[in-house]
Amino acid sequence: MAVLKQIDPTERPAGEAAPAMPRGGGAPRREEGRLPRIDAHGGETLAKGLGWFSIGLGVAQLVAPARLCRAIGIEDDGEATTLMRLVGVREVVAGVGLLASNNPAPWMWARVAGDAMDLSLLGVAMTDDDAQRGRVGAAMGVVGAITALDVVTATALGEGAAGRGASMHVTKAVTVRRPVEEVYGFWHDFENLPRFMTHLESVSADGERSHWVAKAPVGTVEWDAEVVEDRPNELIAWRSLPGARVENAGRVTFRPAPADQGTEVRVEMDANVPAGPLGAMVAKMFGEDPSVQVGDDLRRFKQVLEAGEVVRSEGTPEGARARRHLNQRPAQPLPAGE
Amino acid sequence: MKATTWQGRNKVEVEEVPDPRILNGRDAVVRVTSTAICGSDLHLYDGYIPTMKKGDILGHEFMGEVVEVGRDAGDLKVGDRVVVPFPIACGHCTPCTRGLTACCENSNPNARLAEKMYGHALCGIFGYSHLTGGYAGGQAEYVRVPFADVGPVRIEAGVPDEKVLFLSDILPTGYMGAEMCDIQRGDVVAVWGAGPVGQFAAASAFMLGAERVIVIDRFPYRLAMAAEHSGAETLNYEQVDVPDALKEMTGGRGPDKCIDAVGMEAHHSSTAMYAYDRVKQAARLETERPFALREAIQSCRSGGIVSVIGVYGGFVDKFPMGAVLNRGLTIRAGQCHVHRYMAPLLERIYAGDIDPTFVITHRMRLSDAPTSYEIFKHKQDDCVKCVLTP
Numbered sequence: 001m002a003v004l005k006q007i008d009p010t011e012r013p014a015g016e017a018a019p020a021m022p023r024g025g026g027a028p029r030r031e032e033g034r035l036p037r038i039d040a041h042g043g044e045t046l047a048k049g050l051g052w053f054s055i056g057l058g059v060a061q062l063v064a065p066a067r068l069c070r071a072i073g074i075e076d077d078g079e080a081t082t083l084m085r086l087v088g089v090r091e092v093v094a095g096v097g098l099l100a101s102n103n104p105a106p107w108m109w110a111r112v113a114g115d116a117m118d119l120s121l122l123g124v125a126m127t128d129d130d131a132q133r134g135r136v137g138a139a140m141g142v143v144g145a146i147t148a149l150d151v152v153t154a155t156a157l158g159e160g161a162a163g164r165g166a167s168m169h170v171t172k173a174v175t176v177r178r179p180v181e182e183v184y185g186f187w188h189d190f191e192n193l194p195r196f197m198t199h200l201e202s203v204s205a206d207g208e209r210s211h212w213v214a215k216a217p218v219g220t221v222e223w224d225a226e227v228v229e230d231r232p233n234e235l236i237a238w239r240s241l242p243g244a245r246v247e248n249a250g251r252v253t254f255r256p257a258p259a260d261q262g263t264e265v266r267v268e269m270d271a272n273v274p275a276g277p278l279g280a281m282v283a284k285m286f287g288e289d290p291s292v293q294v295g296d297d298l299r300r301f302k303q304v305l306e307a308g309e310v311v312r313s314e315g316t317p318e319g320a321r322a323r324r325h326l327n328q329r330p331a332q333p334l335p336a337g338e
Numbered sequence: 339m340k341a342t343t344w345q346g347r348n349k350v351e352v353e354e355v356p357d358p359r360i361l362n363g364r365d366a367v368v369r370v371t372s373t374a375i376c377g378s379d380l381h382l383y384d385g386y387i388p389t390m391k392k393g394d395i396l397g398h399e400f401m402g403e404v405v406e407v408g409r410d411a412g413d414l415k416v417g418d419r420v421v422v423p424f425p426i427a428c429g430h431c432t433p434c435t436r437g438l439t440a441c442c443e444n445s446n447p448n449a450r451l452a453e454k455m456y457g458h459a460l461c462g463i464f465g466y467s468h469l470t471g472g473y474a475g476g477q478a479e480y481v482r483v484p485f486a487d488v489g490p491v492r493i494e495a496g497v498p499d500e501k502v503l504f505l506s507d508i509l510p511t512g513y514m515g516a517e518m519c520d521i522q523r524g525d526v527v528a529v530w531g532a533g534p535v536g537q538f539a540a541a542s543a544f545m546l547g548a549e550r551v552i553v554i555d556r557f558p559y560r561l562a563m564a565a566e567h568s569g570a571e572t573l574n575y576e577q578v579d580v581p582d583a584l585k586e587m588t589g590g591r592g593p594d595k596c597i598d599a600v601g602m603e604a605h606h607s608s609t610a611m612y613a614y615d616r617v618k619q620a621a622r623l624e625t626e627r628p629f630a631l632r633e634a635i636q637s638c639r640s641g642g643i644v645s646v647i648g649v650y651g652g653f654v655d656k657f658p659m660g661a662v663l664n665r666g667l668t669i670r671a672g673q674c675h676v677h678r679y680m681a682p683l684l685e686r687i688y689a690g691d692i693d694p695t696f697v698i699t700h701r702m703r704l705s706d707a708p709t710s711y712e713i714f715k716h717k718q719d720d721c722v723k724c725v726l727t728p
Contacts, residue, residue: 175432177430177431177432177435261432262432292450295450296450299449299450302431302443302444303428303444306428306430306431306443306444307364307428307429307430307431307444307445307485308363308364308410308430309362309363309364309410310362310447311362311428311444311445311446311447311462311471311484312361312362312447312484313446313447313448313462313471313472313473313474313484314358314395314472314473314474314482315391315394315447315448315468315471315472315473316447316448316468316471316472317361319447320447320448320449320450328389328391328448328468328472329391329472330343330391330392330393330394331391331393331394331395331465331468331472331473331474331475332341332343332355332356332393332394332395332474333355333356333357333358333359333474333482334356334359334361335356336356336357336359
């Protein structure tokens with residue numbers, strides 16, 4: 001087995017550009033084996049705030065239309081209060097839509113349309129003799145500012161949705177009743193990983209570099225990775241090389257467990273899952289919750305090292321597998337040939 | 339092969355299913371010569387245990403002859419006559435090495451299913467829902483036995499099946515119930531439940547040095563069996579108020595140790611109490627009817643031990659935690675770690691200290707399983723334990 005030298009994760013071979021990181025907010029954190037998180041939530045947070053604002057304003061408009069008319073400098077006759085109430089209904093509907101909808105972008109644009117309507121109504125009010133022009137002007141200024149905020153948020157939401165991937169971060173731990181050297185050694189030989197990581201078809205290692213082949217709903221997804229840090233019996237960290245369609249990195253730490261209980265193994269895995277069909281495929285491979293997949297992997301890892309085999313039942317003949325949990329075979333022997 | 343399969347609430351059918359075969363190196367296949375229906379099988383029959391699928395083969399009390407071995411099945415050989423313990427244990431995880439085989443961390447491929455509900459994985463069990471792995475059970479002609487180098491215990495020739503069959507579950511379970519009581523000289527032990535497990539718990543309590551054992555149930559024939567075969571005193575809870583009677587029988591002290599060998603489908607003579615829990619259980623708002631447990635806690639002498647071996651599956655309403663805390667009670671519970679009791683109890687059987695056959699009241703063929711379940715469930719014909727032969 002090749003001895004792996006310590007690699008500074010921030011050091012780049014001469015002439016190689018830094019790998020392009022997906023767009024998103026938040027400063028990248030560069031621990032060994034970690035990827036920067038994409039913050040796709042800035043626009044969504046704003047949208048939620050504006051949603052509550054809409055509801056609050058709408059309720060006020062419904063409940064005290066006359067007072068609000070006077071506040072913005074319009075005469076509070078029957079026509080005006082009715083109009084104010086209708087606007088209130090519109091605000092509440094927009095607010096509820098923003099808060100409740102999975103896709104707030106169209107509701108945001110609806111708000112912008114509402115703002116435009118408000119601005120034109122106020123513009124008309126300016127021409128009215130009974131209006132207090134100073135107040136109407138101030139109201140227009142406020143609405144104008146809110147309109148700008150709405151437009152910015154709507155645009156951000158739109159961009160976010162188009163480029164939205166997600167960062168996947170999983171942490172799981174398991175204790176294996178074998179000595180640290182044995183557990184570290186088993187993981188260190190990456191070619192062992194498919195024995196318990198069922199989403200992997202094969203891993204071939206060549207010194208610090210390795211080639212990974214993962215099963216996909218159709219065909220395979222392949223990438224190259226390198227070992228970023230290797231502290232014998234303590235830590236292995238690896239990272240996909242530039243060009244991987246799904247950037248991923250992982251680190252596993254090993255620590256003696258108390259008394260005679262063996263080794264504590266802690267796995268952290270990160271992946272930047274792209275939007276679009278590739279992301280959907282990765283989601284399928286890992287099931288709804290990637291930590292469940294990794295949890296099953298570690299369960300099998302423990303079984304292989306402690307019990308010598310992956311345990312199989314008639315209900316779950318492939319051994320522990322997240323997808324089987326909801327789709328058990330009946331607990332009877334498999335037919336011949338299965 | 340023929341096997342008893344679960345087909346829904348109150349319905350089992352003996353069906354033709356595929357024969358089992360070796361799937362893993364540590365497997366063996368056993369041809370079943372005797373098998374039995376357990377009281378906990380009735381919880382499956384009554385539909386209280388979730389994750390059952392139509393077609394699941396039931397049964398976790400079985401013994402027979404090894405007909406096939408995997409390459410890593412230890413020194414087990416084809417032709418060996420074995421009794422198989424009901425928990426499936428790998429033998430190498432920390433709980434297994436500490437003798438807690440019913441806490442095995444590796445034997446349940448559906449560990450994740452149980453984890454959400456119970457906090458951690460449950461160990462694998464033969465024929466007891468997919469929560470415990472979805473293993474095919476032993477009320478069949480053949481069974482695949484995983485980790486066969488760890489589980490099955492060899493039986494010498496010349497000993498009838500009936501004498502040793504109950505090493506698979508109920509005898510060690512009753513024994514562990516009594517052992518958990520940490521019985522001291524002079525102890526009075528009260529046992530709720532005079533079913534087979536309660537019978538063995540009472541017998542074991544005497545074996546472990548109890549001064550007196552009082553068995554509580556509502557079926558006179560079962561109480562009579564406990565009195566005759568173990569020398570226990572008896573109480574019928576439909577005729578007396580049990581906590582009062584226990585105090586009276588023990589000079590006002592109450593029993594020193596209490597064993598709950600009833601579990602989640604208890605009955606109760608107080609109509610109101612029963613109605614409350616029964617209705618909630620029927621509406622699936624409560625998963626258990628914990629009368630025996632509550633009564634055991636109420637009755638137990640302060641500073642005593644309540645040992646729970648009756649099966650529970652979920653959550654219990656109105657648990658008398660105040661009594662537990664304020665009177666310093668210890669509650670010990672568990673599925674039986676059968677593996678560690680089999681050899682010692684087998685020696686006891688060989689030595690004639692106990693003859694477990696006294697609980698057997700019915701002997702039927704495997705094909706009569708549906709009838710057996712009904713007789714056993716409704717305690718017809720003075721049924722205590724039913725043994726089936728394929």
